[in-house]
Amino acid sequence: MGIRARIDLAALRGNFAVLRRAAPGSHAFAVVKADAYGHGALRVAKSLSGVADGFAVARLGEAMELRDGGIERPILLLEGVSGDDELVVALAAGLDLVVHEPGQIAMFRRLAAGGAHHPPPIVWLKADTGMNRLGFRPEAVLEARSQLLACGVALQDLRLMTHLARADEPGVDTTKAQLARLTSIVTAWQHQAGSRPVVSIGNSAGALLWPAGQGDWIRPGIALYGVAPSAERGSAESGLTPVMTLSTEVIALREVPRGETVGYGGAWQAARDSKIAILAAGYADGLPRHLPSGAPVAFRTGRAPLAGRVSMDMIAVDVTDLPAVAVGERAVLWGEGLPVEEVAGWAGTIAYELLCAVAPRVPREYVG
Template sequence: MSRPTKATINLSALRHNLQFARSITGTKVIGVIKADAYGHGSIPIAQVLEEQKIECLAVACIEEAIVLREAGVQSPILLLEGFYGAAELPIMEHYDLFAVIQQQEQIDILNQWKGKPFKVWLKIDTGMHRIGFLPSEFPSAYKQLKESENVSQIVLMTHFACADEPEKPTTIDQIDLFAQTIEGKAEETCSSNSAGILHWPEANGNWVRPGLLLYGSSPFTTPHPLADRLKPVMEVTSQIFAIRKLGAGVPIGYGQTYVTDHPCTVGVVAMGYADGYPRHAPSGSPVLVNGQRTRILGRISMDMMTIDLTHLPNTKIGDTVMLWGDNLPATEVAHHAGTISYELFCNLKRVPIHYLGEAVSESEQTKYQPVSISPT
């Protein structure tokens, strides 16, 4: 018998979340599937989104895009970090990719290009202060791209720093600054990430960029009427493989950080930080045993964790433990561990993934022949 830890990906939930995003925005959708679709598997996720006729996919870098193209994915693909050097432009042309333009050096490289013109997404820094042109730099960048023979189309975009914190005024300030910066420009726009889609409808523009939303996890730390309608795509489960009866005053686990204050029953679960469960999740973090809530006791080990079964006397070896999924949101688990659900999903490893939902028809044979990326 193999180790029982597994992740189950519900493709029907993915479809639901995409349709929900479309229903509340009425815009074109860019499905963000960078970082292996947030740990969900970029190829099967892309195939489902393509089956649903998504208008565009987005990845971080050209290597992630090549994986999709060579698997037969035909949808438009946007490189969110753009290109890093001139050597990537022929690769972009070969695989038919779009790029974000976020600094002058990229424009300079693009102006030297001798191939087919590219559709580009011009990023404006309205407050994230990570990448993008400042509003004062935008007129020059925009003019250069408009006049370039190597640019076929421009989409204007920005990114919100605090959209997942609705109580802050930052997002309204960014929305207003973006509108002021691009005033009079006829190009399509793209602003909203998942939190923007759910809470800031005035920012939607022509395109929206759901990432976490697609995977059914709320970007907010408190209940939200729209986020609460999402369906979790990933469910991570394992099993109890040992049960111990311990008396009062007994320390549990590395560092003996938890000491029993009464006689208790402890279950040992095949899940640890080597599987991606956060080591810093404290005692009291929730899990479900056969659908019933209980808590972690002691420090997370590399391959296992200990949980409280005292109030669950009928539990036996082999019973199912849910780490996150339906009825136990990844956002809640992440909050206990002092992190975010994005990190839970992306850190998952050594865990077999199983896909549920109507099978996706196989993609047609890819028209893209593999090429290598030359050093810049």
């Protein structure tokens, strides 16, 4: 059966419930961009459609996949639209739009000048409170608000959002500073508008670790998939369960005499007579090529270390110390029994990158 990613939808819903309990006063956009971090956006969205208040994606194509697939809840376009044509499509699809820079306000003005009727959208004005990536600087937010209100396009609601740069690090002051800037913006907005805006703040880390960093709408991604958003608080401690288990099959077993090498570049040398299992998983499936020798793979009888370079379709694993590994046996690359965070640590990256990189050729099997 080769490599496959089993996606546990019951675990996904359990993780959503953890977030709900952590932020009981907030609505929640489930973040399903990048094909739901490799888990399959439409399947994930359908599984959460009875519980999540909305979904968030980065790009218009991702939003349309959900709408065309029958998702009727709010869908937030986190980067907003990138052209006049996209704006027309997004409005027709009833998407919630982020506006993070003046060019997007100009798109609204041109649309109004065209005179056509469009369903009034919910617009989320993005404030850059310290991330320095997207958004209006605090002192420019109210002017952007005025311009949007004057652009000639009717809005269903104009809301406020920001994104936290270091919410996964409970010890640093950056988040407090970002929240203080946001509070000042809200106060000034209230002064100008006469009422407080609906606000969206926290990603997974914000929602789980910073009660003041939740806001009216949280936007969790990684925690939905069972990964703890902070290295300082593990997933089990957070009550999260891995959703994806990437596993594959032993396709060959070899006896490698002491002194011989395994794989491309002879990068691993047998320090003793060794038993090597060849597994059907490679960088074309999404395993990082730079995953080093020693990285763990979980077999039925225990863990064993990667031996030599990851090739396109295969890896070699030193199973000398494991009893009775057999051809056809399955082994876990990450997921149940081997947290993806741990493998990411070996690869010098983060769980997000590993999950998103699982290749389209890997079959997803949905359970729960």
